[in-house]
Amino acid sequence: MVLIMISALVTIILFPQIVFANKMKYKNFKVCSNDKINHDIKILLDNATALVQRSELYDPDYKYNVILCHNTFYNKIDDRLLGVGPSARARLNNVIIKVRIDPTNNLAVATFRKECEVNLTYLLAHEMLHCLQAKKYGIIKFNPFSPPELWKLEGYPEYIARKTQLSSKDYSLTKEIERYINLDNKATDRWILTEEGGCEAPAYYYKGRLMIEYLMDIRHMSYDEILKDSVSESTIFKAMIKWKDSTSSDHAKVF
Numbered sequence: 001m002v003l004i005m006i007s008a009l010v011t012i013i014l015f016p017q018i019v020f021a022n023k024m025k026y027k028n029f030k031v032c033s034n035d036k037i038n039h040d041i042k043i044l045l046d047n048a049t050a051l052v053q054r055s056e057l058y059d060p061d062y063k064y065n066v067i068l069c070h071n072t073f074y075n076k077i078d079d080r081l082l083g084v085g086p087s088a089r090a091r092l093n094n095v096i097i098k099v100r101i102d103p104t105n106n107l108a109v110a111t112f113r114k115e116c117e118v119n120l121t122y123l124l125a126h127e128m129l130h131c132l133q134a135k136k137y138g139i140i141k142f143n144p145f146s147p148p149e150l151w152k153l154e155g156y157p158e159y160i161a162r163k164t165q166l167s168s169k170d171y172s173l174t175k176e177i178e179r180y181i182n183l184d185n186k187a188t189d190r191w192i193l194t195e196e197g198g199c200e201a202p203a204y205y206y207k208g209r210l211m212i213e214y215l216m217d218i219r220h221m222s223y224d225e226i227l228k229d230s231v232s233e234s235t236i237f238k239a240m241i242k243w244k245d246s247t248s249s250d251h252a253k254v255f
């Protein structure tokens, strides 16, 4: 009996689409929810796909389930098994959105630290990239129990999901690195304000994104090379600071 219950639980956790009443197929996505599905999500799925297409991990044939599970029993099981906190998770080919969403306004309402508004397109793209990481490198390398180094795991989806904004004229990587190093280093639990909706992200997510951005945009490494590279996080971080200082002083000379 216990065994049957456990296997039922594992099945539901891995294949959640079976427990949701409403389903909508759209291109490479199957959206599942117990509530009526707002079709505006199609635009966001197209936009998230456009972001993911910039990744070397992009696979045009990959099929995703998008599980909208705010306020469901499924969400409670997920919280119980994996912990409360994240707005979303990726599991196999499931993009699991755990918080309330408003697709018409491109918003998800994060509640972890305080209630704030997250860009839902970024959130979808971030989780889609986690699916693709596991698909390319295998569940042995990418799973919640033995993931790659956190900055490599989380920095990459953060970087790709925000690539449009990072390529804009008024964005400066050196300024963002400054902002990161000026955080209160003595605080053990450090958070940093993200660009939209008043949300704060854990500082290590942010650090990861900056480091991936530095390695890919300045050092021209691929994600595959970054994963295979064994140079330590602190060595890369120091090199990034050195690059920032040299770039900033060049700037000072010009002006």
Ligand SMILES: [Zn+2]
Pocket (backbone or CB within 6 Å): 126, 130, 154, 157
């Ligand atoms: Zn993530």
